[in-house]
Amino acid sequence: MASLLEGQARPIRLADIAKAAGVSHGTASNVFSRPEIVRAEVRERVKAVAEQMGYAGPDPKGRLLRAGKVNAIGVATTEPLSYFFDDPFARVMMAGISEACDATGAGIALVSAANQEKLAWNIQSALVDGFVLFCIEGGSRLVDLTRERRLPFVALELGFQDETVSAIGVDNVAGARLAARHLAELGHRRFAVLSLGFADNRTGFATPEAVRSAVYTGTRDRLAGYFEELSRFGIDTAKIPVYETENEEKSTRAGLEAIFAKGEPPTAILAMSDRMALIAIDWLRARGLNVPGDVSIVGFDGVPDGALATPPLTTIAQPIIEIGRRAARMILDHDGAVRRETMGVEFVVRGSTGPAPKA
Amino acid sequence: MASLLEGQARPIRLADIAKAAGVSHGTASNVFSRPEIVRAEVRERVKAVAEQMGYAGPDPKGRLLRAGKVNAIGVATTEPLSYFFDDPFARVMMAGISEACDATGAGIALVSAANQEKLAWNIQSALVDGFVLFCIEGGSRLVDLTRERRLPFVALELGFQDETVSAIGVDNVAGARLAARHLAELGHRRFAVLSLGFADNRTGFATPEAVRSAVYTGTRDRLAGYFEELSRFGIDTAKIPVYETENEEKSTRAGLEAIFAKGEPPTAILAMSDRMALIAIDWLRARGLNVPGDVSIVGFDGVPDGALATPPLTTIAQPIIEIGRRAARMILDHDGAVRRETMGVEFVVRGSTGPAPKA
DNA sequence: CATTTTTATTGGATCGATTCAAATTCCGCT
DNA sequence: AGCGGAATTTGAATCGATCCAATAAAAATG
Known part of the structure; x- marks a missing residue:
């Protein structure tokens, strides 16, 4: 078998182990994502091969593209990243967001950038299903940038009038x-x-x-x-x-x-x-x-x-906590509607x- | 042209606008990722079409798969997500990590889970280039889980002996x-x-x-x-x-x-x-x-x-801050070596x- | 005007998985 | 042995981009 030609720089793909185990990609994929539908014998064989070849498990990068959903929400601000951990207001808000994410198993991606271009790029390239925006400062810019992504987003502490944007305020x-x-x-x-x-x-x-x-x-x-x-x-x-x-x-x-x-x-x-x-x-x-x-x-x-x-x-x-919870939930179970809560x-x-x- | 058949549920892909603008997808891609190499006239035309069709820009999900690098580091712990914002020790550490990430424009993905299976899943599916592990509790489990991903990782506050793991301690x-x-x-x-x-x-x-x-x-x-x-x-x-x-x-x-x-x-x-x-x-x-x-x-x-x-x-x-900085940098410019710093x-x-x- | 360089564009291959309709195998039963 | 239906397995299609070798077009050179 072609399993001992070591020195392979490239990481092992699912296709590799499928070939080595003598099954189709489809079956190999099932072994990892829906093990119950593949015959026990085959399942064990494939798993053994995977183990032996040092397969790291299905790469989320590949899965992501197919699945479409990242299962994470982005939290963005124009302040530097440490703002999320330093600022008391942000921290309580994040605790609320965390709670909602924990409950559904979603992840949190922190997005920020001191300078303008980087912010734009970071928002464009963030791997998330939606955004919660901290609009403490430069809020309108942040909203504009985010709107381009055409993903759901909620603005927090949004101090300006724009009825087309989902927002939670007091x-x-x-x-x-x-x-x-x-x-x-x-x-x-x-x-x-x-x-x-x-x-x-x-x-x-x-x-x-x-x-x-x-x-x-x-x-x-x-x-x-x-x-x-x-x-x-x-x-x-x-x-x-x-x-x-x-x-x-x-x-x-x-x-x-x-x-x-x-x-x-x-x-x-x-x-x-x-x-x-x-x-x-x-x-x-x-x-x-x-x-x-x-x-x-x-x-x-x-x-x-x-x-x-x-x-x-x-x-x-x-x-604050409740605002955070609601904001996260608004993204997590987004239904396409624009919501404004006071x-x-x-x-x-x-x-x-x-x-x-x-x- | 096939541009007015609205009601399209699916979001617009780069290929769609390439077709609509009458250029190849290669060129369309260049318009967004390396605009300088495409002729001004063509570039403007494609951009106009994109704008008019409501294209959200290249989808990072697609880009990611090709590029291979996420440009984000994962920070994981066995505590619930809010730990990162509540715990004073964690907060200072995160500030250090944030600093290093800000400097290189990398993102931070927070990974955590109260229960065991979810933790495993979250670590397996996190879209990151590497992990920083907070081993405050259940550290060995966390390390084991992470090792399976075969991505670089550093253990912090790792209280146990395992010379095969990169770690920073005091x-x-x-x-x-x-x-x-x-x-x-x-x-x-x-x-x-x-x-x-x-x-x-x-x-x-x-x-x-x-x-x-x-x-x-x-x-x-x-x-x-x-x-x-x-x-x-x-x-x-x-x-x-x-x-x-x-x-x-x-x-x-x-x-x-x-x-x-x-x-x-x-x-x-x-x-x-x-x-x-x-x-x-x-x-x-x-x-x-x-x-x-x-x-x-x-x-x-x-x-x-x-x-x-x-x-x-x-x-x-x-x-603490310095430990955070170093940990992040260790992942960001990872060279494959196992490092232990005291x-x-x-x-x-x-x-x-x-x-x-x-x- | 022919030839070489430079500059733009094309289209197929690739990244790494999942999905699903179709094909195959397995089983129990008459 | 033959048959029907359930359980598995297959392999092509898809997700949305980027890369790159090849080609075409334009510009520069002799």
């Missing part, structure tokens, strides 16, 4: 109002807002025009929620400084500097993310200001870190908010 | 000695050890025989390191209780109960993981015992949470250790 207006009302009821009258972007690549105080022409409607809605509620308490929202950050350390600190450099410092800060809120707590304490004694802060998101901070963060909690938020009062100072 | 003996010496020098004489498993699925006090016949040599080495050093201080190591846990909440607490139920309680605990050490701190404080006043604790691993605990954890820090550890003194109580 009720931003309602959440924001809850936060604002809480602070107003505590007697606060001087506010500042740490805002997410209204459009890409911008930081600094947001002008009314910038707000009006917002690309990211999520940001716009949160601000609208804050303002609506504060107006009801007779507060002049036109005077409230709104600082757009990139939701990271540097620009958030810059925002705080700018806000507190102004005439009358705020006694309450509305932060559109827990990340910014946590940075703010840190910044304020370093400045000798007491939280919540001098300044109260409400975050947005409900990441677990918030509960561990000192003081623990009052926040508008999204059902989840409720929960108001969590902890230690970072208190009555307005007397002064 | 100098367990040296690390353990550092921890033990530190405590002995602080005057401690009564010790207890919170141990990782010596074999699968076992908890409870470890017998000398269990230690001698250890499957996991990592565990054995750490214990050996502890004992060697303590012996040098004239401590009778035979009397030290060694409790095997599953490195999680329940069995660790059970271990502590058992240890403190014995006659003379220890004044120092050597934990083989930060996870157990952190749980121990929590358990002790809940019991009204002061750390390090009444009991000192040294962990092992050096996860970031340790620094944030109260008191901050004294520990033997592994270069990394050094760093002793980090923080607040969970202090002088032995006077009593």
Whole structure:
């Protein structure tokens, strides 16, 4: 038999063992994928040959092409890959996605890329059945890129209006109002807002025009929620400084500097993310200001870190895990329909908010 | 032309647009993969046809089979998928892996499965060029399963002897000695050890025989390191209780109960993981015992949470990030060789250790 | 204008499996 | 022995691309 001509550089294919065992490809294939339909004797012979030739089992690359389905979902973002393991929000979301995938035995492929071209390529070439998109930043670009793949996808935290895209989000207006009302009821009258972007690549105080022409409607809605509620308490929202950050350390600190450099410092800060809120707590304490004694802060998101901070963060909690689960399931049992889900938020009062100072 | 018979359920293939554009499939392929070698005029025509027919671009499934390389590495464990996002150790490791993958543009596929058969299937069918194995538990099974794929793989935290497997680990003996010496020098004489498993699925006090016949040599080495050093201080190591846990909440607490139920309680605990050490701190404080006043604790691993605990954890820090990076690179630029790397550890003194109580 | 070079295009072979209709073998029964 | 139906096995077709040797067309050279 032609089985001892070793030194073969190429790995063994199913066809090789079929030949060696003297059966057709079809039968050989069945031995591995539906062993029950092949006669025991033949089955054992083929398996023995496979074993002896060092066959690694049917190559998934080949199987994939025929089967069409990868049985994995891609999770994509414009941030570097480590974002999935570093960022608290992403981590909780991933836990939800993991749960849904575990339940059906699907895999997870992480897709990301610092630079633009690589991102495009990575999305084009990802071996997945669909995508979950983290649209924290540059969301529209990510959506455009993904749409080209013509695979099902869901956008998360998608801050912009596009009814043709499946998305899961939260009720931003309602959440924001809850936060604002809480602070107003505590007697606060001087506010500042740490805002997410209204459009890409911008930081600094947001002008009314910038707000009006917002690309990211999520940001716009949160601000609208804050303002609506504060107006009801007779507060002049036109005077409230709104600082757009990139939701990271540097620009958030810059925002705080700018806000507190102004005439009358705020006694309450509305932060559109827990990340910014946590940075703010840190910044304020370093400045000798007491939280919540001098300044109260409400975050947005409900990441677990918030509960561990000192003081623990009052926040508008999204059902992050549940969003992750649903997103994954939407891809896993995709039916071709465009779905838009809006989840409720929960108001969590902890230690970072208190009555307005007397002064 | 045959372009308006809509209602086509099947997605468009490259061959379809080649036909529609009146070129060979070879040329059509070039338009997408090496546009520079096809005449501008033809290129534009084909692209236009593709656009107009709604072609999603070359399907990676097809490309993959031809190319042979997936350009992704699989990261596998026997824990559920969420482990990668929950566990502090795993997260730091993943950050290292991410870094290396980002640098070369490779993707990451997460592979896991609660139950045994699914794990086997998931490993067999993962579309990857190689694996990084988290051998926290059931490591030998994971290695066996992966070996069948005949793809390159590296075992991490592999606690067992098998020189035929590429692995990256740390100098367990040296690390353990550092921890033990530190405590002995602080005057401690009564010790207890919170141990990782010596074999699968076992908890409870470890017998000398269990230690001698250890499957996991990592565990054995750490214990050996502890004992060697303590012996040098004239401590009778035979009397030290060694409790095997599953490195999680329940069995660790059970271990502590058992240890403190014995006659003379220890004044120092050597934990083989930060996870157990952190749980121990929590358990002790809940019991009204002061750390390090009444009991000192040294962990092992050096996860970031340790620094944030109260008191901050004294520990033997592994270069986790670096291990992750190296593991990924080992797969990414694999040369067929079996590599075994042993990394050094760093002793980090923080607040969970202090002088032995006077009593 | 004939000849060599260069540049584009073609179409068959290949990657490694699975599927399915058709052909064959096996069995029990009269 | 002959027959029908069930159990197996076969081998061609398919999945969707890329590669490459051969060919054709265009451009450069003598």
